[in-house]
Amino acid sequence: MIKCKICQKYDIYDQGLCKYCYDVRFYLREIIDDYFKGPYSDDDIVNALGNFSWIYAGYPRFWGYYNAIINTIYHFIMNIDKDYITENDLQYFEFTKVDKRDILIILFESKTLETPKPGLTNTIFKAGKLTQILVKKIRNELITDKHDESNRKRFKKAATEMFGIVSIILTYILMEKKFEDPKNQWLPRKALSVFLTLVHIILKHYNDPEIPKEFSRDLLDEQHSVLKITRDGRLRIMLEMLGLTYITPGKTNIISNVDKDQKSLMLNDEMILLLERLRERRRARVRTRNR
Numbered sequence: 001m002i003k004c005k006i007c008q009k010y011d012i013y014d015q016g017l018c019k020y021c022y023d024v025r026f027y028l029r030e031i032i033d034d035y036f037k038g039p040y041s042d043d044d045i046v047n048a049l050g051n052f053s054w055i056y057a058g059y060p061r062f063w064g065y066y067n068a069i070i071n072t073i074y075h076f077i078m079n080i081d082k083d084y085i086t087e088n089d090l091q092y093f094e095f096t097k098v099d100k101r102d103i104l105i106i107l108f109e110s111k112t113l114e115t116p117k118p119g120l121t122n123t124i125f126k127a128g129k130l131t132q133i134l135v136k137k138i139r140n141e142l143i144t145d146k147h148d149e150s151n152r153k154r155f156k157k158a159a160t161e162m163f164g165i166v167s168i169i170l171t172y173i174l175m176e177k178k179f180e181d182p183k184n185q186w187l188p189r190k191a192l193s194v195f196l197t198l199v200h201i202i203l204k205h206y207n208d209p210e211i212p213k214e215f216s217r218d219l220l221d222e223q224h225s226v227l228k229i230t231r232d233g234r235l236r237i238m239l240e241m242l243g244l245t246y247i248t249p250g251k252t253n254i255i256s257n258v259d260k261d262q263k264s265l266m267l268n269d270e271m272i273l274l275l276e277r278l279r280e281r282r283r284a285r286v287r288t289r290n291r
């Protein structure tokens with residue numbers, strides 16, 4: 001039996017993926033599509049995005065990609081009079097070891113930049129849909145002479161959203177790359193271990209009235225084993241989720257606390273709402289498939 005192209009552990013369920021990786025891809029896509037609805041996106045999804053902001057920080061292999069997206073959005077936030085960016089503006093390419101072509105593809109696929117029409121050799125790129133949404137949300141709160149509590153709140157929310165949605169989009173793109181070229185592409189294992197855990201929680205409580213706060217620490221550990229994450233890597237992920245690193249100082253992510261025996265992890269309220277929303281989407285998918 002051929003194994004899943006992503007985790008390479010479980011048997012194939014559909015389209016080259018096991019049922020867990022298939023669900024990860026489905027949920028990532030749902031979150032991204034929803035975010036691109038801009039003002040019409042689902043608050044329960046948008047409010048939870050900040051929980052994913054830490055995933056690529058200090059992760060050398062993909063940091064170049066992540067930074068390129070953030071810096072490009074930053075360029076558009078700060079340059080009010082410009083709706084384009086030139087190749088020259090994209091100077092930070094020099095600071096990463098990643099291939100420039102690769103970075104441009106990531107900027108197009110993430111919709112940070114608009115994909116140029118085929119055949120054109122562009123040196124000027126327009127802001128993509130992701131950038132347009134984020135610029136609108138962030139700019140008004142940041143570039144202003146009046147700055148009060150409500151600006152501060154909206155700015156914080158929009159900035160947190162930005163770091164979270166970029167993690168989600170990048171995970172989706174990297175998963176697709178790995179799928180298309182399993183031999184040469186790298187899997188974002190840290191991100192995937194988190195999303196696989198969430199998939200298992202939804203499946204486990206698929207028919208329960210509510211998704212409970214508590215889940216077993218072993219569940220996360222199992223995903224780390226599936227993806228062959230080292231002991232050091234596992235510890236770091238746990239510390240980052242608990243808000244015990246300089247990347248996440250005092251801010252817990254996804255979970256809010258650990259029980260006394262350190263065997264159970266507690267999801268935070270934003271995550272429970274997100275998982276319940278995603279579970280609804282998945283139920284709707286099953287209904288369409290069975291029709």
Ligand SMILES: [Zn+2]
Nearest residue numbers: 004007018021
């Ligand atoms: Zn899989």
